[in-house]
Amino acid sequence: MTGRFKILVIDDELIVRESLVGWLKKGGYHVEGASGGREGLERLEREDYDLIFLDIKMPDVSGMEVLKQVKERYASTMVVMITAYGSVETAVEAMKLGANDYLMKPFEPEQLTLLVEKLQQHKRLLDENLLLKQQIATTAAERYQDIVGISEPMQALFQLIEEVAAVDSPVLIRGETGTGKELVAKAIHARSPRRFGPFVPINCGAFTESLLESELFGHEVGSFTGATKAKKGRLEIAQGGTLFLDEIGEIPMKMQVDLLRVLEERRIHRVGGTRDIPVDFRLISATHRDLSREMERGHFRQDFYFRLNVIEIQVPPLRERREDIPVLAEHFLGKFRRETNKPLEGFDAGALELLCAYDWPGNVRELENAVERAVVLTKGRRLQRDDFAFLFRGGAPSEPHSLKEMERLHIQRVLSLCGGNISRAAKLLEINRTTLHNKIKKYGLRVNG
Numbered sequence: 001m002t003g004r005f006k007i008l009v010i011d012d013e014l015i016v017r018e019s020l021v022g023w024l025k026k027g028g029y030h031v032e033g034a035s036g037g038r039e040g041l042e043r044l045e046r047e048d049y050d051l052i053f054l055d056i057k058m059p060d061v062s063g064m065e066v067l068k069q070v071k072e073r074y075a076s077t078m079v080v081m082i083t084a085y086g087s088v089e090t091a092v093e094a095m096k097l098g099a100n101d102y103l104m105k106p107f108e109p110e111q112l113t114l115l116v117e118k119l120q121q122h123k124r125l126l127d128e129n130l131l132l133k134q135q136i137a138t139t140a141a142e143r144y145q146d147i148v149g150i151s152e153p154m155q156a157l158f159q160l161i162e163e164v165a166a167v168d169s170p171v172l173i174r175g176e177t178g179t180g181k182e183l184v185a186k187a188i189h190a191r192s193p194r195r196f197g198p199f200v201p202i203n204c205g206a207f208t209e210s211l212l213e214s215e216l217f218g219h220e221v222g223s224f225t226g227a228t229k230a231k232k233g234r235l236e237i238a239q240g241g242t243l244f245l246d247e248i249g250e251i252p253m254k255m256q257v258d259l260l261r262v263l264e265e266r267r268i269h270r271v272g273g274t275r276d277i278p279v280d281f282r283l284i285s286a287t288h289r290d291l292s293r294e295m296e297r298g299h300f301r302q303d304f305y306f307r308l309n310v311i312e313i314q315v316p317p318l319r320e321r322r323e324d325i326p327v328l329a330e331h332f333l334g335k336f337r338r339e340t341n342k343p344l345e346g347f348d349a350g351a352l353e354l355l356c357a358y359d360w361p362g363n364v365r366e367l368e369n370a371v372e373r374a375v376v377l378t379k380g381r382r383l384q385r386d387d388f389a390f391l392f393r394g395g396a397p398s399e400p401h402s403l404k405e406m407e408r409l410h411i412q413r414v415l416s417l418c419g420g421n422i423s424r425a426a427k428l429l430e431i432n433r434t435t436l437h438n439k440i441k442k443y444g445l446r447v448n449g
């Protein structure tokens with residue numbers, strides 16, 4: 001535990017500095033020394049410290065000035081002022097400015113140990129408190145179910161979800177990749193009379209035609225080689241609940257006919273079976289494709305389209321609701337802070353400005369990935385503009401990239417080359433569609449052309 005507690009001693013007096021550093025090191029703490037205010041501030045720029053011992057009197061930048069800057073920029077770092085006998089008043093002044101305690105020269109090692117232990121305890125309590133605050137930070141006003149958003153289009157969307165949830169008609173959710181279509185589908189289910197039934201999602205783009213058929217309809221024993229057991233399909237599993245067909249635009253024409261029949265007759269046959277099985281689910285589907293164009297091209301059946309699209313919901317792209325960017329960024333920061341246990345304080349103004357200016361072709365998923373990456377890689381306490389510089393590096397990297405990044409860029413290029421056609425891109429990349437799909441999700445890539 002003590003190994004992770006980091007201390008910086010800022011004192012221009014060599015003897016005081018070295019004895020403090022020495023004692024604290026013996027206590028098992030990670031300690032560094034700085035010989036003046038300026039050097040101390042430079043170190044703080046580069047690294048996080050839990051505690052600073054700070055001499056009040058220093059020739060270059062005074063202890064009081066350093067204290068002010070620390071409180072402004074690294075609010076959660078604790079500060080103990082080091083003061084000479086006779087200048088207690090200044091120490092008290094410093095405590096008014098936010099110092100946690102003071103240590104009067106000369107001091108004994110025991111005194112020091114007790115003080116550090118007390119502050120360590122204090123820090124633990126603060127961290128727990130911070131965590132609690134983060135957990136309740138995203139207030140009800142900012143989220144609906146699990147959907148975070150304060151913009152007008154999102155407020156209108158929440159209202160629409162509420163209305164749509166009350167009826168049982170099929171819903172088609174449209175929106176670019178990563179806009180939160182699945183979250184919307186889940187929210188509709190969670191507010192609907194079917195909420196006690198299952199929510200069964202299936203990504204139609206992630207299977208080959210025959211696998212998709214068996215996933216949806218299930219199969220009987222012996223219906224194909226390897227079918228040693230009968231299996232329920234998702235249409236059956238969704239009994240009493242909601243079936244969510246994601247990437248409906250990827251469904252092959254023949255299966256569109258089969259599904260259309262199911263929606264009309266409310267009965268299915270498993271693959272290889274003859275038994276009529278009644279099904280009862282609400283259908284929500286989603287697509288990032290322009291289905292009217294797909295119909296014109298002869299890739300999507302009109303009758304099927306009308307069946308799906310009884311109620312249509314559009315989820316706007318993130319660039320059309322930029323007010324949501326800061327709240328979403330904070331929301332994801334909270335999430336990844338909890339996951340990584342990094343004591344991050346937030347975004348600085350430059351970082352937020354940059355996030356709000358960026359166009360987010362991969363929408364909320366891309367923002368989520370970007371915040372995760374910044375949280376993992378940052379060396380500072382606040383996420384800064386530089387932590388998001390990778391967003392603007394684009395497809396022409398001028399500096400070496402990690403293997404992961406090369407993969408991300410390569411897949412994005414191939415996807416654009418194939419105009420967003422997943423099957424074609426998967427073929428070119430020599431991976432299967434499921435793998436490609438998972439990578440698209442993982443990297444928050446754009447699929448639509």
Ligand SMILES: Nc1ncnc2c1ncn2[C@@H]1O[C@H](COP(=O)(O)OP(=O)(O)OP(=O)(O)O)[C@@H](O)[C@H]1O
Pocket residue numbers: 146147148149175176177178179180181182183184246286287288328331364365368
């Ligand atoms: N408004 C939001 N609030 C919080 N998280 C969000 C929001 N919108 C999207 N997300 C998150 O972004 C990610 C992508 O969302 P989701 O999978 O719902 O998008 P999608 O539109 O269904 O994407 P695709 O078209 O690629 O399937 C998820 O991790 C989701 O939790």
